Amino acid sequence: MITFIIKGLLRDRHRSLFPVIMVTIGVFITVFFQAFMGGILTDMVDSTARFSTGHVKIMSRAYMENEDQLPNDLALTGVDAIMQDLKQKYPDITWVKRIKYGGLLDIPDENGETRSQGAVAGFGVDLHNPKSTEISTLNIANSIVSGRMPDKPGEILISDEMARDLKIALGDKATLISSTMFGSMAIYNFKVVGTIKFGIPMMDRGAMIADISDIQEALNMEDAAGEILGYLPGGVYDDKVCAKIADNFNAGYTDNESGFAPVMSKLQEISGLSDYLALANNMASTIAMIFVIIMSIVLWNAGLLGGLRRYGEVGVRLAIGEHKGHVYSSLLVESVAIGLVGSVIGTGIGLMMAYWMQTKGWDFSNTMKNVNMMIPLVFRARITSVTYYIGFFPGLISTLLGTALAGVGIYKRQTASLFKELET
Amino acid sequence: MKNGQLITITDMVKDYPIGKGYFRALEDINLTIGEGEFAGLVGPSGSGKTTLLNIIGSLDVPSKGDANVLGHSIGQLNARQSAQLRNHHLGFIFQTYNLLPVYNVFENVELPLLLLKMEKNKRYELVNQALDWVGLQDKRKSRPAQLSGGECQRVSIARAMVKQPKIVLADEPTANLDAENSHNILQTMETLNRDLKTTFIFATHDEKVIQYLHRKISLFDGKVAKDEQVKK
Structure with a gap:
């Protein structure tokens, strides 16, 4: 049955190409945006650490x-x-x-x-x-x-x-x-x-x-x-390690009330960077969530349109004895295939574009002459492990969710009307 | 089932709710249909032909009375059991063929066997056999859009017959066909009925179909007005 479904998908471009393009675009935007925004924020934090705060x-x-x-x-x-x-x-x-x-x-x-x-x-x-x-x-x-x-x-x-x-x-x-x-x-x-x-x-x-x-x-x-x-070794900030070091260091001076006594702060506590870092940490999940919601709605609508196109097909399948649950699950299988293909292509394109932006960067020097932040003039994307799956799973989930919502109509169909419906 | 009777309908009533009341589509239906019959439900529009066909095909349930099809009381079946009954024992032929446009002739005919989870070799054997019955071996790779109306309906017959069901239900199967194609289709079905002992039940008011019927069950205002065997 899976082969049968895949054949149908490959042959019916309305059923496959359009949703695949939708998912691809969504995943691409998510992957690229995450890498680009992550790159800017990481560069900003990195610059701040190097020039101003250390870890x-x-x-x-x-x-x-x-x-x-x-x-x-x-x-x-x-x-x-x-x-x-x-x-x-x-x-x-x-x-x-x-x-x-x-x-x-x-x-x-x-x-x-x-x-x-x-x-x-x-x-x-x-x-x-x-x-x-x-x-x-x-x-x-x-x-x-x-x-x-x-x-x-x-x-x-x-x-x-x-x-x-x-x-x-x-x-x-x-x-x-x-x-x-x-x-x-x-x-x-x-x-x-x-x-x-x-x-x-x-x-x-x-x-x-x-x-x-x-x-x-x-x-x-x-x-x-x-x-x-x-x-820290390797130049990579680790909040937990830094917090532990700072706590240990500061514990040695708790009895010293002098204003000249040393005090250690970690990167996140200095210059309001905690907000930026929190933003950086939350950005990935926020982007993914927005993507899932938007894409689910879009694919839900695409699924509804597809459902209208395939009204006859579903009717015949129900009439000849395919159970509603089986029809529904076959639509979900289709959506998984579409989601996989779209997510893989979207992630691939997103990674390529992110890599290009990581290598070449985007020069904003003309527009940032008066900026008072530790922010580089050339914005660069940064590909991290998150970049590889930030779009992939939302792409898959939103396709599945959109189809699941659109396919609910199958359960509302009355088999008693099938002969009449299939006459038209 | 007793004495080769595949369908036994007893004191059956079918009501459809309309507002606070109901519309009685079928009333006091008592019928038996045996193995190998070539029967038609005949009557004008609104006489209850399709409603009766729906109940025999386990697509709908009686409001009162009993419709027993192949030993199953239709009113007692849940949705999954109804689907299983249709899947294993009933074939359907529609007025507008309803072939799946993205699949070729072979694949359209193969679909019911896929739902039965039949192994590949057996499927191929049965599909080829069904295509031989309807004379469409040479069109096995064609898509529905490349076929004439008559050929599409023959594919539809092959799809209904491929699993060799006990009963085939056909709702106005010649409504979209010209006279020549109608006769070809009906001759094909008559041959299959004779050779395979498959019971065919038509819902029709088409004279071309009626002249082929071996049993004519006339419905009028939801009641069986006449039930007659036709001598051939």
Whole structure:
């Protein structure tokens, strides 16, 4: 009987092609949308982790409360001891210290007078240590537009956009005007050895990258840092692991009521990222549910139309002794076949398009110049294990559900009217 | 069943509810139809022919009285049992053929055997035999749309006969056919009746069919007005 049903499906394009196309389109959209939205959100979270929060982040309690102001006067002290302790307790985790700072970058002319000046949002990171992971974490080497990596004290990278705006050339002297950890004015001379573009609008507007030891010296932050970041092995965030580490770490400071006592937060707790991550986690199931509902309604209607077309066929089958349940189940078998074919094709096309979008990306740089989020300029899809089944099962279920609803009419048919019905 | 009687109808009444009342479609029907009969329910429109055919075919149930078909009291059967009775023992021929358009002649005839879950070799044997009976071996791969009306009705006969049922019920089988095709069809059915002892029961008011009947059961206003054997 299955062969008989499949033959009918293959020969009757109204019965097979139209529903298969419907399912294929629905599954394709679901697969591609999940991969694309997932890619954007993951990139956003990933960028945030790399540039701002790490997977876990240690700050002083007071610093954390005013983090947006980059209050280096509230920075962590005794950082080397904390780092050593962390490396001993959690050797698999990569621990890095950073100083974020704001200030003015003054570019003098040959007479030492200000030629141009601009605001900078700077990073003091470990650039000179050959074992440092910061160059790869922040993708610094690959983001250099012109010049080279700083390899001597006093050398800096600045954003390419700022270099153009302030007409800064490689080798130019640049003076950072900021405030020290103790509140006094900090003036420190650097040499621009390269320009950089991260592809993240917020970072590319006025970034200044210097070695952390230079910044510590410039801002009088000896053995101090604004924050210590921890990255899990493989660079993949795991909320449970991070929560456990943070709880353990914070438990050691519960008796310390000082505002300068360190406190560890996990990625989800920082910068409102929990909402984004929750959105990312819920997106797959939300898309799948919407798809199932919409496609079920569409396929229900398609099934009703098909039922009208096949009214005679069903009538004959009932008349010659096929039980209603058998007719109904044969329609369900048809729908499973249609759902399987449509879901496989839709998933295949969706994966291909997602792969293309993962490789090539979609450049939004022209429309995102003023965005203040850690979001990349090129949106890329990301194929995960979920992408392989996010559309497949909803495609199958909605086809089955749509047919199941449409096929209920079979049970309402009166066999007593079959002769009359089949005369027309 | 006794003495070769396949159908025994006793004091049967069929009412259809209309509003608060009912319409009596059949009244006081008493009939017996035996094995190998070539009988017709004859009468004008509204006389109750199709209603009676429906009940004999276990597509409907009597309101009162009893209709016993092949030892089964139709009123006592549930939907599944009715379907099984039709599937195993009854064949149906419709006025408009009702062949499945996406299947070829062979597959249309094969359908009732698939429902009986018969093995492939046996199915092929029986379908080929049925196509031989109706002379359509050369059209076995054709789709219904490629056949004439007469050929479609012959496929319909093959489909009804393929499982070699005890009873074949035909509702106005020649209504859509010209005279020549009608005679061909009726001759085919008459031959099958004679050779296989299959009981044929027609519901018709077509004179072409009536002249072939061996027994004419005339219905009028839901009652059997006359029941006569026709000498051939």
